[in-house]
Amino acid sequence: MYPFNYHRPGSLADAVKLAGADEAKIMAGGMTLLPTMKQRLAAPSDIVDLNALGLSGIKVEGGKVTIGAMTRHADVAGSAELKKAIPALAELAGMIGDPMVRHRGTIGGSVANDDPAADYPSACLALGATIVTNTREIAADDFFVGLFETALQPGEIITKIIFPVPEKANYQKFRNPASRYAIVGVFVAKFAAGVRVAVTGAGSGGVFRQTDFEAALSKDFSAKAIEGIQQSPDSLNSDIHADAAYRAHLIGVMARRAVEAAK
DSSP: OOOOOOEEEEEEEHHHHTTTTTTTTEEOOTHHHHHHHHSSSSSSOOOOOOOOOOTEEEEEETTTTEEETBBHHHHHHHOOOHHHHOHHHHHHHSSSHHHHHHHHOOOOHHHTTTTOSSSSHHHHHHTEEEESSOOOOEHHHHHEETTTTTTTOTOOOEEEEEEESSSEEEEEEOOOTTTTTTTEEEEEETTTTTEEEESSSSSSSSSSEEEHHHHHHHHOSSGGGGOOOOOOOTTTHHHHHHHHHHHHHHHHHHHHHHHHHHH
């Protein structure tokens, strides 16, 4: 690990100022940043720790769930309010990593990092979430730009994420047995206006919406409605865990399971 300056600001304004420094990195749970620093794959000049800002908590109100950016995965998974409002989101959080990761990692950190195999981006995209920062509100459809790339500007900090409450939703993941990252994960959410389906772990450009499934499920919310729809393997990942054709097959399997389990 290379030397760096450590900061633990007590206000959002101070954090934003510090984060604007050259080569500075923002740290939430540190689940990705710290390992890459230990491997000398990242060498930030400054670390801006957000853990003293109080940006945590879950609130259910007016058909929306608001989750503070620094809320731990374990708290999302264990929230009684969330289990009533969007049980699929609580269940998703309980699938992340292992107990150490769930008790340290944060929802805001995961969304900002936008790992192509992470779980939360699929929930944000399928639920049509709004990512709120210190300067603006960004629709999930506009937030995820590519591999480890988002619409966040330098020094911009996520403060909370707002999720509309769906009629039904579910998340199904075919996980890597070692890392528990999604080889393929599919989040399905049914709203009065239609169905949204988001896929993680499979796309070479990161999380994406499966619009063919969405159209079919909006007419008939049943697993049978998407049985004959094939996901193209074009633009899907191929690696040591699964090739593009297998991931294409898994997307259909996980989507049908999610529809069947939606509640």
